[in-house]
Amino acid sequence: xxxxxxxxxxxxxxxxxxxxxxxxxxxxxxxxxxxxxxxxxxxxxxxxxxxxxxxxxxxxxxxxxxxxxxxxxxxxxxxxxxxxxxxxxxxxxxxxxxxxxxxxxxxxxxxxxxxxxxxxxxxxxxxxxxxxxxxxxxxxxxxxxxxxxxxxxxxxxxxxxxxxxxxxxxxxxxxxxxxxxxxxxxxxxxxxxxxxxxxxxxxxxxxxxxxxxxxxxxxxxxxxxxxx
Amino acid sequence: xxxxxxxxxxxxxxxxxxxxxxxxxxxxxxxxxxxxxxxxxxxxxxxxxxxxxxxxxxxxxxxxxxxxxxxxxxxxxxxxxxxxxxxxxxxxxxxxxxxxxxxxxxxxxxxxxxxxxxxxxxxxxxxxxxxxxxxxxxxxxxxxxxxxxxxxxxxxxxxxxxxxxxxxxxxxxxxxxxxxxxxxxxxxxxxxxxxxxxxxxxxxxxxxxxxxxxxxxxxxxxxxxxxxxxxxx
Numbered sequence: 001x002x003x004x005x006x007x008x009x010x011x012x013x014x015x016x017x018x019x020x021x022x023x024x025x026x027x028x029x030x031x032x033x034x035x036x037x038x039x040x041x042x043x044x045x046x047x048x049x050x051x052x053x054x055x056x057x058x059x060x061x062x063x064x065x066x067x068x069x070x071x072x073x074x075x076x077x078x079x080x081x082x083x084x085x086x087x088x089x090x091x092x093x094x095x096x097x098x099x100x101x102x103x104x105x106x107x108x109x110x111x112x113x114x115x116x117x118x119x120x121x122x123x124x125x126x127x128x129x130x131x132x133x134x135x136x137x138x139x140x141x142x143x144x145x146x147x148x149x150x151x152x153x154x155x156x157x158x159x160x161x162x163x164x165x166x167x168x169x170x171x172x173x174x175x176x177x178x179x180x181x182x183x184x185x186x187x188x189x190x191x192x193x194x195x196x197x198x199x200x201x202x203x204x205x206x207x208x209x210x211x212x213x214x215x216x217x218x219x220x221x222x223x224x225x226x227x228x
Numbered sequence: 229x230x231x232x233x234x235x236x237x238x239x240x241x242x243x244x245x246x247x248x249x250x251x252x253x254x255x256x257x258x259x260x261x262x263x264x265x266x267x268x269x270x271x272x273x274x275x276x277x278x279x280x281x282x283x284x285x286x287x288x289x290x291x292x293x294x295x296x297x298x299x300x301x302x303x304x305x306x307x308x309x310x311x312x313x314x315x316x317x318x319x320x321x322x323x324x325x326x327x328x329x330x331x332x333x334x335x336x337x338x339x340x341x342x343x344x345x346x347x348x349x350x351x352x353x354x355x356x357x358x359x360x361x362x363x364x365x366x367x368x369x370x371x372x373x374x375x376x377x378x379x380x381x382x383x384x385x386x387x388x389x390x391x392x393x394x395x396x397x398x399x400x401x402x403x404x405x406x407x408x409x410x411x412x413x414x415x416x417x418x419x420x421x422x423x424x425x426x427x428x429x430x431x432x433x434x435x436x437x438x439x440x441x442x443x444x445x446x447x448x449x450x451x452x453x454x455x456x457x458x459x460x461x
Contacts, residue, residue, distance in 0.1 A: 167418075
């Protein structure tokens with residue numbers, strides 16, 4: 001389940017923000033602070049995007065990448081903790097840190113997604129900034145920046161205006177540059193064509209190319225490989 | 229196919245071919261002893277230069293500088309660390325065999341079967357997809373069953389007129405290196421953990437045989453006696 005840290009993350013623009021006059025109460029149903037049990041998570045999961053002003057600027061969220069967004073964000077990061085496994089679609093405006101497992105689709109058009117070293121994601125990720133330290137099988141689409149840490153493993157295409165790849169990172173897929181902010185608008189985004197697919201699969205994929213995600217294609221490829 | 233290999237006695241001699249890339253400062257190159265001139269890369273870039281937003285496949289480890297080198301020139305780059313994938317595949321297969329019951333006949337697999345199984349889930353790209361393939365320090369390390377199948381697959385995914393740049397050692401290398409592009413004519417050797425045992429030294433004639441389906445070729449011999457071979461589909 002979702003775990004929201006009690007402290008807000010460091011916001012580089014915090015000094016430019018007006019001091020909050022009062023703390024907005026956080027929605028209780030979406031921000032449990034303690035996760036001791038692992039109840040079944042219904043899918044798809046849609047996270048409500050309720051911006052909350054934060055009284056504190058101390059950080060408890062591991063974000064390895066440098067602050068890059070010019071727009072001030074007032075949301076705190078949600079955390080999929082280690083040992084949690086979530087399947088479905090995750091949408092919203094909040095930042096997200098994945099320390100556990102996530103399958104499906106992640107779309108945070110105004111948020112930042114961080115895949116922690118132990119995090120495993122089998123999903124297409126779409127966000128302003130994506131930072132990967134763990135494992136991702138699926139396409140990465142960032143409207144600002146993608147960062148692949150030294151121990152990261154990514155299988156899928158990367159679509160971003162800026163990319164930072166540290167030595168030791170593993171990437172199996174295509175890298176393509178786009179204009180900043182392009183991904184945030186789905187109607188204007190460029191189609192991703194070349195996932196690693198076999199020629200036989202290309203014909204099959206053509207019929208459902210508009211519906212098939214990068215992760216689906218990769219899973220199909222893996223399934224064909226194990227089935228042959 | 230014509231073999232037009234001409235060892236360059238002076239690898240530092242400037243190329244007549246336009247590269248369109250800025251040369252690094254001599255101090256920058258000298259400061260890093262692992263940087264070497266790659267005439268094969270220069271020729272490779274010249275060959276793919278007219279492909280517009282061409283697609284490149286890098287079969288080595290992914291490095292920021294290599295990615296940005298091609299991206300900034302309008303290319304689309306795909307990367308697949310084939311050596312690492314092969315090693316991990318073999319490790320997994322070995323583990324599976326260990327876990328099988330004694331006497332299980334299905335545990336017996338030939339090298340050919342392994343190679344086929346590996347390619348079922350690797351190098352999976354559409355036909356005629358790439359304008360260029362980079363394969364530094366790869367083919368020397370592949371076993372005899374896998375190598376021809378990889379070559380067949382690479383021939384398939386290359387577009388007609390596409391180029392493949394590979395390197396071959398003239399003596400058993402002291403260490404395993406990764407390669408990243410510094411600029412249009414220099415590459416940097418990154419010492420790396422050995423992923424596979426160096427398989428063999430290929431003679432020029434054998435290299436021609438490996439690339440049998442390709443239509444033309446050129447080789448460049450560096451000061452370190454590493455041969456860079458450039459083949460066109």
